Amino acid sequence: MAEQILTGSCLCGALKYRVSGIPARFYHCHCSRCRRSSGTGHASNLFVEKGTLEWEGDTSLIRSHKLPEAERFARTFCNTCGGPLPRAVPQAGFVFVPAGTLNEEPNIRPQARIFQESRTSWSCAGEELPCFPDYPK
Numbered sequence: 001m002a003e004q005i006l007t008g009s010c011l012c013g014a015l016k017y018r019v020s021g022i023p024a025r026f027y028h029c030h031c032s033r034c035r036r037s038s039g040t041g042h043a044s045n046l047f048v049e050k051g052t053l054e055w056e057g058d059t060s061l062i063r064s065h066k067l068p069e070a071e072r073f074a075r076t077f078c079n080t081c082g083g084p085l086p087r088a089v090p091q092a093g094f095v096f097v098p099a100g101t102l103n104e105e106p107n108i109r110p111q112a113r114i115f116q117e118s119r120t121s122w123s124c125a126g127e128e129l130p131c132f133p134d135y136p137k
Helices: 032-038
Strands: 006-011 017-027 043-057 062-066 072-077 086-090 094-098 112-116
Touching: 017 094, 032 043, 043 086
Parallel strands: 017 112
Antiparallel strands: 006 017, 017 043, 043 094, 062 072, 086 094
16 A cells, blocks of 8 residues: 555544554444444445544644543544544554544545444445435425
8 A cells, every 4th residue: 555644623623633654444334333423324434544644733633532441442533523543552562543523535545444334224224326426305
């Protein structure tokens, strides 16, 4: 994979970020923690190896919540809007990026659906559904 510079922000735009590195893994995660954290059927997560993370904005607004019993799960978010944010994971050598916060398309496509056995029956599974450019009429 080629190195890439990606930018994004929280929902309200108070925090903007720039991640540079190698987008190496891109998963749709159906685990119950990702579902509860995102409020959706799965979370789309990008892992940028050898990544650096830079912030623009008031970094005192960045909050994190790490579940004590979870080995890998943590959630980083904006204290103003609650929007998800990336986080550096130096001990693992990557930056974790909630893909929905990106401004650009990463140079990698989703590679897998993980924790598929935790998937709810109503969650996306790749079946064809009608598509609309905005709200259905």
